[in-house]
Amino acid sequence: MKQIEKEIEDLKPWFHNLHLPDGTQTSPEHPLGDFPKFKWELIAPFIPSDLSGVNVLDIGCNAGYYSFQLARLGAKVTAIDIDEHFLKQALWASKVFGLEKNIEFKKMQVYDLAHESQTYDLIWFMGVFYHLRYPLLAMDIISRISSEMMVFQTLKMPGVEQYTSVSDLDLFKRETLLQTGWPKMAFIEERVAGDPTNWWVPNGGAIEAMLRSSNFTVNHRPDDEIFVCSRNTVVIHEEDMREKEYRAAAGIDKRN
Numbered sequence: 001m002k003q004i005e006k007e008i009e010d011l012k013p014w015f016h017n018l019h020l021p022d023g024t025q026t027s028p029e030h031p032l033g034d035f036p037k038f039k040w041e042l043i044a045p046f047i048p049s050d051l052s053g054v055n056v057l058d059i060g061c062n063a064g065y066y067s068f069q070l071a072r073l074g075a076k077v078t079a080i081d082i083d084e085h086f087l088k089q090a091l092w093a094s095k096v097f098g099l100e101k102n103i104e105f106k107k108m109q110v111y112d113l114a115h116e117s118q119t120y121d122l123i124w125f126m127g128v129f130y131h132l133r134y135p136l137l138a139m140d141i142i143s144r145i146s147s148e149m150m151v152f153q154t155l156k157m158p159g160v161e162q163y164t165s166v167s168d169l170d171l172f173k174r175e176t177l178l179q180t181g182w183p184k185m186a187f188i189e190e191r192v193a194g195d196p197t198n199w200w201v202p203n204g205g206a207i208e209a210m211l212r213s214s215n216f217t218v219n220h221r222p223d224d225e226i227f228v229c230s231r232n233t234v235v236i237h238e239e240d241m242r243e244k245e246y247r248a249a250a251g252i253d254k255r256n
């Protein structure tokens with residue numbers, strides 16, 4: 001066994017199939033196929049091909065596949081994950097690729113980003129939303145540190161999301177909520193595919209509505225579950241009720 005194969009073996013299990021410079025792959029038998037290369041190929045046409053000087057935040061970076069691709073396009077990447085094992089893989093691979101100077105890996109919760117003062121030009125928020133018990137809080141946190149663009153992906157319910165938008169739901173006509181496509185999230189009390197860390201599966205309407213509600217505009221949808229968004233310019237007033245709630249939930253103010 002080659003030294004690199006032994007190192008890959010020692011760092012198992014792999015969720016990202018990384019193609020290393022010598023042609024070795026970290027997870028060639030991945031059940032989803034050549035993952036996440038096939039997803040990257042869907043998204044790449046919708047992001048700038050030159051990311052020189054662009055500040056990227058990769059949330060839930062796992063073994064770093066997307067961070068490496070973005071760094072190769074010139075971006076300065078900050079990559080966070082809560083899982084030491086995946087961060088170890090990512091750090092190892094960054095050295096194998098010679099990209100360690102372009103990416104800073106940090107062990108961090110998405111919620112910790114509420115305390116960041118820095119903003120990011122491009123936020124990569126893929127494969128994490130449905131793992132969160134507090135997904136809309138995370139979305140609001142991310143919105144506040146987003147200055148331009150976000151690529152978002154979540155597990156989603158099957159089906160189309162066309163529905164008649166209601167600007168003011170009649171308290172006595174709540175059957176409206178039952179119409180096909182009304183923004184909804186299914187709560188998962190137990191597991192999805194044996195994984196107990198999945199909590200919410202939204203439908204497409206809910207994804208688009210939550211993105212709008214957190215000040216993002218969806219510009220492209222490379223596939224059913226991927227949303228390429230821009231951040232709207234908004235002025236947030238600290239005294240608004242919604243802002244006060246956000247600050248309390250995110251632990252920004254000790255009292256409010």
Ligand SMILES: C[S@@+](CC[C@H](N)C(=O)[O-])C[C@H]1O[C@@H](n2cnc3c(N)ncnc32)[C@H](O)[C@@H]1O
Pocket residue numbers: 036059060061062063080081082083086108109110111125126127128131132
């Ligand atoms: C399904 S994987 C997605 C990995 C990668 N973003 C992708 O799309 O291929 C979910 C990743 O998010 C990380 N994660 C889960 N909850 C998180 C949280 N609260 N904060 C930061 N990372 C989290 C996991 O450790 C894991 O690496």
